[in-house]
Amino acid sequence: MSNSVLVFFVNGKKVTEVSPDPECTLLTFLREKLRLCGTKLGCAEGGCGACTVMVSRLDRRANKIRHLAVNACLTPVCAMHGCAVTTVEGIGSTKTRLHPVQERLAKAHGSQCGFCTPGIVMSMYALLRNAEQPSMRDLEVAFQGNLCRCTGYRPILEGYKTFTKEFACGMGEKCCKVSGKGCGTDSETDDKLFERSEFQPLDPSQEPIFPPELQLSDAFDSQSLIFSSDRVTWYRPTNLEELLQLKAKHPAAKLVVGNTEVGVEVKFKHFLYPHLINPTQVKELLEIKETQDGIYFAQADHTFEGTCRMGGQEHFYLETHAALAVPRDSDELELFCSTQHPSEVQKLVAHVTALPAHRVVCRAKRLGGGFGGKESRGISVALPVALASYRMGRPVRCMLDRDEDMLITGTRHPFLFKYKVGFTKEGLITACDIECYNNAGWSMDLSFSVLERAMFHFENCYRIPNVRVGGWVCKTNLPSNTAFRGFGGPQGMYAGEHIIRDVARIVGRDVVDVMRLNFYKTGDYTHYHQQLEHFPIERCLEDCLKQSRYDEKRQEIARFNRENRWRKRGMAVVPTKYGIAFGVMHLNQAGSLINIYGDGSVLLSHGGVEIGQGLNTKMIQCAARALGIPQELIHISETATDKVPNTSPTAASVGSDLNGMAVLDACEKLNKRLAPIKEALPGGTWKEWINKAYFDRVSLSATGFYAMPGIGYHPETNPNARTYSYYTNGVGVTVVEIDCLTGDHQVLSTDIVMDIGSSLNPAIDIGQIEGAFMQGYGLFTLEELMYSPQGMLYSRGPGMYKLPGFADIPGEFNVSLLTGAPNPRAVYSSKAVGEPPLFIGSSAFFAIKEAIAAAREDQGLSGDFPLEAPSTSARIRIACQDKFTELLEIPEPGSFTPWNIVP
Template sequence: MTGAQEIPVMQPNSSQCFEIRDQEKVVSTAVGKPITHVSAIKQATGEAIYCDDIPTVAGELYLKLVFSSEAHAKIISVDASKALLVPGVEAFLSAADLDEERNKMGPIMKDEEIFSRDTVTSRACVIGAILATSENAARKGKDLVVVNYERLNPVIVTLEDAISHESYFPSYPRILKKGDVNNAFTNSSHIVEGQVRSGAQEHFYLETFSAYATRKEDELEIIASTQHPEDIAHMVSEALQIPSHKIIAKVKRIGGGFGGKESRPAILAVPVAIAAYKLKRAVRAVLDRDEDMQVSGYRHPCLIKYKVGFTEEGKITAAKFEIYANAGNSMDISCAMIERTLVHVDNCYFIPNVEVHGYLCKTNMPSNTAFRGFGAPKAMMAAETMIRHVATELNKSYEEIICINMYQEGSLTHYNQELTYCTLSRCWNECIESSNYWQRRIEVEEFNRHNRWKKKGITLVPTKYGISFQVNVLMQAGALLLVYKDGSVLLSIGGIEMGQGLFTKMIQVAATALEIDYTKIHISEMSTDKVPNSSPTAASISSDLYGMAVIEACNTLKARLEPFKAKNPNGKWDDWVIDAYVNRVSLSATGFYAAPEITYDSETNSGNLYEYFTYGVACSEVIIDCLTGDHQVLRTDIVMDVGESLNPAIDIGQVEGAFMQGYGYYTMEEMVFSPRGEALSRGPGAYKIPGFSDIPKVFNVSLLKGAPNPRAVYSSKAVGEPPLFLATSVFFAIKDAIRAARIDSGESPEFVLDAPATCARIRMACEDLITKQVTPTIKDTGKPWNVIA
């Protein structure tokens, strides 16, 4: 037991398995081929243009926002006189420049102010904006704006603070019920209770919030790093009281979004647009990294309490969940987030009787917002913790409990949607086989028997992710197709490119529909004067929606070309196009798609809420150092059902990227705050995100074969968000390793591990004589570790 085996150094290795269906390699059939991302070369060489790369123009001004230095306070006075004396500083904008009604904003509820007038409720509140001829002058001016406050109490930072003060948004808790939970508990053989806590996660996109606006006569053009340009234009329209047709919002690409740029960029883009319009000058702004991390909002910290009843065999009969999510100081889109949380607490398991209470906690933190997975990863983690708790209580393997309770074809969820084309069992069995799970489980146990201070863990985790905005009005998309005389095609859609490959996939869809080479098609940018009233590029559904709109536009144009094709059957695309032009046939077409209506009724808890589900299973093996708390991911195997992939290279990249982002969330990314609501972990020096060395040493990703999806474009499936939760396979493998260490120490194998599983938490969970000398422990303080007193 005290001897240690030599741990072999593993060489990084990986495999990517997918099927290319078009064996004939027809040039025009671009869908299903691993085509390179159309911007890849530009991005790799630095030629790709982002918002702040736009060349400066004469008379341009630079804007710096003045943020509140208090989390909860009354504004006594704002004095910008010293700032206006700085050479180069030309203006200061504040609430005094907008009347009360025009100063309101918010994506759903108008519960935010563009510029705070009387009070501030978090350090993300904007007091005003300094406009100067240079960034340095604007920075100096911003620091000279004097704001006097009267501090207000309480300052609510943590979920515990919110619960103790009963600080919840109106209309919450939101309650979802199915069956009779109390009766089922009465008749259950066993009942256990527990809780799961997960912290905030910073988006840490490479491009921080940025915006650029110019006024041309009485028109306004806005370029911003946002996933929802239409919403920015709408807010500016309301603030300036000018119609939307005189405002154009554009996005060529953004440097990562992950949901963080769906709604929050308005705090910068709207003031920039207002300044450009009022001063009749071009205005640009970029948040510094520390500013961005303080004000842009995070993944919602969450506390979930569960109570579960089950039979002697391990069949779950009932479950009750209480979900507390830290929404921050405004609603933003947290109401939509908690709805997804409520309907994903089942993860992959049939629970006949369910009761879920969802609380949105109102705190003096920056307004938390969308993040890849949008509420689901927190809920599904509770489900996985619960499953493993049941297994421990019955002294059975968690694999057995999962298989007993796993959804099958035709199962009903707790919101009564029937599962069709359910490939969970296939993904589960294929992952077990491809990862050689059972043999490796034996090897892990053997390793742990011979090593005291290094322990291995290995686990399997399944996932089921619903694809839909969950709101009918957002389930629509438009496209504009322009064909030129030389046969080249310019395509415009309402979605934006943030590295996820949406533009590439839409080019492939158009090429296949038009039956031409994909190199003839180009997408330049998203612009609200090309495709109006667009939904945000979010919820992993953009390929589904815009793909259908693109096909409709292509079919319209093909029908116009059909007579010329019939007249010249041996001709080519270019011949038919020029012939149509000569004969004065329109070579532009629009496409529009409205997804089938969501039939779910929350009053009766029935009907279909989602278009379909994306499934997957991951197996991860880790090794931990019981003396330092460090860990390493030795191997991860993923089997993902993405239907018939539009582009398997991009989809596998999305699976790998989502997994690594989830890995950061569950193991190392920890936001730390002061009791006054200040983010103390601002910047990469204080906030650790995964690096190259954190990638699993062996990383195998396989796309499930023969799993078409009739509910989406060309039988594909959404892929952006669903794989993120599979990173909990690492978290639970770490718990597996810690459990082995605790048994060696003579400690109880049962323990609570909050996410993220940082080095400190892993070390303290591996209880021994050393850890017992450390006081106070988290048990003694009762406070979350991420609040520094």
């Protein structure tokens, strides 16, 4: 194979080397090829630091430029492809202007023979490029690779500590470090080593920029490289498969990263390695390299390993799956289907009937609930109905009864989590390694995407700087599980709340204090490299604590628990952070169609389906506001594939975001057409303007379209894009009371504060919050799926499967919307509301666990105890532990056949 071309930058100038020598070091290249002799050769083994230069590289995964101080005497020049090298000549000179790093070292008398000085200067310079105001500890670490025989190091540190945080003093100009006088004395002796006023200020904005050519093109990172000489061939693979192939072909080849071993062996032991492999661009290895989980766990004050699991949940939409297929003339087929995804039904019906899609129309007027259960599973009814109708030429209808629907359509995915967490003695989480196991049932369906969202949401609202998360989709003998409101997010956040409570318990602090300590802040990055914008979780928390009278209730609960043995109370605070967007990029689009008729009435069509969430009402509001007309003039008939084609499912909480923007797009087109007419008739009415437009032959029909911008994150192919458009946040506080003898419980109060931007319709949105909370409450406390060992569902129908009822709502239920938090990334500054509040329902679960802990304390039991979700009466009763539960004998596993299995 032919040689690659080596391209890198030195002090801002592009260097192109056609046939680089793989045995040549960066130091040799700088001094002999480029004649940049400021970088010194002191030891040739990376021990003295005289050869230190700064190498800058764009980390495309984190979208961040990283600056490294490296030993040029060991670094192969071939490893510089796509990098920017800065030498001491590149930052300043006595012939032009000294850089502050050079100047302060000189004025602090930190250079004597001067041979070590360029390396020390570049170590400090690299540190400042990474941290504008480092700590003294950072300073000491930065110089661990530099030696100086002359100065004894003190003047070097004295000069450079002027850049550090510790150098600042509250005494200001009266500080002894500034005045030079002894602390606490009237001494006239001048103790100053240097005059600080003489120093140039450090201005990071004046530093050389990273070469735009390297920043704009990823070819420097994505291309495999080969550099050959007569003796040595250098390879740089870009993926694990290529690396393994090279190792198989050249088993004796050495892997070269920092070259600290091979470089020394070649220089001093005269070893010859004909094949060298540089794996620094192998993405699969970079993940391990960047995580360094073992290191961060070793540095933590505490580590803890735990598990948590939660069951599934039946959708229990009141209208079961149903479809009606009607054959029409010209080989056309019309379907009326209870589906959240009409376009998917249209596509698959066209496929099974061998008809083109334009001959199949799918209509959905409204659904009697869906919650994700009708996103993909409706095809199990629609396809046989459509095929039978097409073949027989007669209308065919099918509607599942409740038992059939529960048996075959799937549920929310049960999850098991295993985690290891490292944290400080104050409770600050420093590292987490978590494994997520998703019970998919017998087929994939949407299970992979559900798992992905769980992995993206497991940290909830907490910043964990070092994360390794793995996920597995598990095939079992259950019906195929599917989408459900939250789509894996609640399962993931459930693990995060277990982690934060484990940490609080171990360090002995109130869980709210540990939450505050670990909360994300605006500007932080998630573990999938998305920066958080407009992230008001702390405001939500403080407002909710105040609204719920948290401190006062905490004292009341403690007093109640002291006075009652067999009834206990608990209270829990749960925050939520829910990402808004489809995980599959192409679904983040929507269309609309607006027709204005001669009488001024407006027919609006969009790609969303009305499921009871108020989508049509919001779309009418958006159109009325944009067109400047009363809502009464606008009507939405249905969702149909012959009006708006290629629609996305009404799911992921983005129905209003996507379709609302598409509606606005159509309205803007119509307003633009009507503008001249309104100018000509400034006092006219809407009907007069429309009548005039008709006679002037102005089109009164417009389509709208919207594609959500800036999203499409993929760790390998698109690491700099957003995973989600934005996040919806909220906090809930719930108080419960349990009966320790029966396991029954009652929710006494719930307070919720949600950030939903500028609400499109507060009445609808508060209803969505309340409904989501109750559904989440059922998920975590009441609704238990039970199966036979063979996978047959026992708990089918409302007689066996218990949903929350009227008597289960909180005795006191307060919902507030956060004010002053507009969202610039959605229609009219609103935020999605359908799924985000659901996880707040888990506050009842964690409050129950706290109440159980109080009961166990009376029994002399302390420490953590297992409690799976849902926390049913049976689980609460057994967990309370008393003289009655001790009478139960638990048989050995494997000694019996269980009558039911809880996934």
